[in-house]
Amino acid sequence: MGxxxxxxxxxxxxxxxxxxxxxxxxxxxxRGVDLTVExxxxxxxxxxSGAGKSTLLHSLAGLTGADSAIGGEQEGTLLVDGEPxxxxxxxxxxxxxxxxxxxxxxxxxxxVAFGLENLGVVPDQIWPRVDTALAxxxxxxxxxxxxxxxSGGEKQRLVVAGALAMRPRLLLLDEPTANLDPAxxxxxxxxxxxxxxxxxxxxxxxxxxxxxxxxxxxxVVVLRPGGGVVAxxxxxxxxxxxxxxxADQGVWVPGNEPEPDPSPxxxxxxxxxxxxxxxxxxxxxxxxxxxxxxCWRGSTWQSGPGPPPL
Numbered sequence: 001m002g003x004x005x006x007x008x009x010x011x012x013x014x015x016x017x018x019x020x021x022x023x024x025x026x027x028x029x030x031r032g033v034d035l036t037v038e039x040x041x042x043x044x045x046x047x048x049s050g051a052g053k054s055t056l057l058h059s060l061a062g063l064t065g066a067d068s069a070i071g072g073e074q075e076g077t078l079l080v081d082g083e084p085x086x087x088x089x090x091x092x093x094x095x096x097x098x099x100x101x102x103x104x105x106x107x108x109x110x111x112v113a114f115g116l117e118n119l120g121v122v123p124d125q126i127w128p129r130v131d132t133a134l135a136x137x138x139x140x141x142x143x144x145x146x147x148x149x150x151s152g153g154e155k156q157r158l159v160v161a162g163a164l165a166m167r168p169r170l171l172l173l174d175e176p177t178a179n180l181d182p183a184x185x186x187x188x189x190x191x192x193x194x195x196x197x198x199x200x201x202x203x204x205x206x207x208x209x210x211x212x213x214x215x216x217x218x219x220v221v222v223l224r225p226g227g228g229v230v231a232x233x234x235x236x237x238x239x240x241x242x243x244x245x246x247a248d249q250g251v252w253v254p255g256n257e258p259e260p261d262p263s264p265x266x267x268x269x270x271x272x273x274x275x276x277x278x279x280x281x282x283x284x285x286x287x288x289x290x291x292x293x294x295c296w297r298g299s300t301w302q303s304g305p306g307p308p309p310l
Contacts, residue, residue, distance in 0.1 A: 010039035010202035011091050011170035013060060017076035020055055020064060025072075029055045032228040033076070035221065039169075042196060042203040042216060044235070047223035048249035053206045054097065056223070057172045060204065061094040062086035080170060090119055093168030095176045099155040102162070108134070108150075109143025112162045119166060133165035134158075136191045138184065152179040160188055164195060171195075173205045177212075185212065192216060211254045222246065 019031035030052035037043055045053045055064070059078055062085040064070045080088040093115075096102055105111040112130045121129070130143065137157040150158065156179040163171065173192075177185035193216060196203060207213045220238040222231035231242045239246075243253040 009169065010041070010200050011081050011088070012039050013037040013170065013202065013204070014079045014082075015076065018059075018078045019075045020052070020059055021073045022055075023071040023073075028226055030223065030228065031075070031226060033223075035229055035232070037202060037204065039202055040200045041219055043205065043219045043221055044210070044213065044217040045204060045206045045221055045223060046210070046238075046246060046251055046253075048225055048251070051223040051225045053223060054174050057094065057096075057174050057204065057206060060085055060170065061092050061172055062089040063094075088170075091169040092172060093163035093166050093170070094172045095156075095159050095163050095174060097174045097178060099152070099159040099179065102159045103147045103155060106147060107143065108139065108141060108145045108147055108158055111147055111158060112165050115162055115166045129165045129167075130161075133161040136164060137161045138187050153181065153184055156180055157184065157188070160191075164191065167199060168201060169199075170202045170204070173203070173207070175207055176205075177207070177209070185209075189213065189216065208251065210251065214254060 013036065015033045015035045018033040018035075019028045021028045033056070045056065047053055058064055058070055059074075060080065062068065062080075064072060065074065065084075065086055068086055078085055081091065085092075094102075103111055104114055109127070109130050112133055113126050116126045116129060127143075134143070137160050139157050139161060140154065147155070147158065156176070160176055163173075171192075176192075177188050180188060189212065192203075195201065196216070203217070205213060205217060214235050217235060220231070220233065220235045221229055222238065222242060224230045231238050239253050246253045
């Protein structure tokens with residue numbers, strides 16, 4: 001996550017006319033985004049699939065740009081504490097959708113310690129912070145456990161622990177409980193609640209289980225694919241005005257859950273058709289004759305049918 005000193009009050013985020021187009025794409029993932037997040041605010045990002053929510057989080061983490069991991073074209077400005085995001089990586093903690101992409105070390109403890117070492121945390125503080133973070137997320141193994149032997153949910157807990165150990169001033173979470181069972185998801189939400197209360201970190205959260213996280217946030221921002229912000233306000237106000245439209249886009253909004261469709265999907269055109277050869281058909285007939293050999297039933301003999309026509 002780069003160098004710098006985490007901790008302290010939440011970071012301030014400011015976007016003005018901001019847009020991002022991925023390399024090789026003609027259309028913008030987001031465009032014309034005007035958004036300010038004040039220190040300590042907790043924001044839930046919503047929008048249809050493909051609305052650019054993950055792209056925005058990656059950009060806030062300083063991962064997009066000419067010299068960054070994700071290439072493309074930017075317009076407008078995106079600032080974290082008044083500076084371009086790639087200069088403020090040390091104050092940001094990011095948990096992506098796929099935890100596999102964020103594991104960098106072979107052992108669990110080393111993976112959590114990686115961000116702290118990059119922040120320049122003094123060595124005698126690193127391992128206590130690692131142990132605390134692992135315990136908070138309910139990680140079931142010790143520091144030396146192999147990251148390659150973890151399940152998807154265990155990897156997600158480990159990545160969340162790594163982000164929390166850094167004590168970021170801006171915490172970016174992209175569906176942080178997607179791979180967790182209900183008990184694990186509830187545990188992580190409780191950890192986040194305590195962390196935000198203790199540190200006053202700024203939170204930007206993407207989560208489709210809206211009902212489960214609505215108590216964590218005080219503001220909801222809705223994005224339009226290829227565009228900017230279409231709704232921004234307190235959760236109840238946004239849900240009352242835009243809940244039905246969000247539900248139609250597949251977002252699980254409290255009180256507007258999409259109705260399940262039990263009808264089966266229509267079948268497609270047959271691509272292959274099995275046709276028995278004459279030899280196979282005779283073989284099947286012979287097996288049928290063996291299974292249905294003449295037998296005495298009551299007062300008559302009964303036998304199987306004759307061979308099938310070729």
